[in-house]
Amino acid sequence: MSIDFSKAAGVHDDALRLRAERTKVLASNIANVSTPGFQARDIDFAASLRSALGSGDGSGDGFNGELALDTGDQDMKYRVPYHPAQDGNTVELGVEQAAFAQNALDFQTSLSFVNMKLKGLAKAISGQ
Numbered sequence: 001m002s003i004d005f006s007k008a009a010g011v012h013d014d015a016l017r018l019r020a021e022r023t024k025v026l027a028s029n030i031a032n033v034s035t036p037g038f039q040a041r042d043i044d045f046a047a048s049l050r051s052a053l054g055s056g057d058g059s060g061d062g063f064n065g066e067l068a069l070d071t072g073d074q075d076m077k078y079r080v081p082y083h084p085a086q087d088g089n090t091v092e093l094g095v096e097q098a099a100f101a102q103n104a105l106d107f108q109t110s111l112s113f114v115n116m117k118l119k120g121l122a123k124a125i126s127g128q
Helices: 005-009 012-031 045-056 093-126
Strands: 041-043 076-078
Touching: 012 041, 012 045, 012 093
Parallel strands: none
Antiparallel strands: 041 076
């Protein structure tokens, strides 16, 4: 009998991949804070995770890590600025930094859950 690690990790496998992709998008926003006309983007995490999981009906094949800025994916959204800049840039540094920090914490949380699951499996395998 073999162990299916993707089932053992549960939702956190796809969540970690989506969080990593969102980190790239948020880092791109922060890097372009001074670029005239740059439009801040973000991933709709909840919608992306639902589509990765197939809405619970078993039809989803998981997130493949190919959500990119140029795909026009419905889960990628433009961020609406609180205070638009005159040069057309919609990146607000404080908002992006807060989103980046929250995403990093959420990534760490999912990573901790995966770590606990794997430690539990290791104990079960060793007979403890």
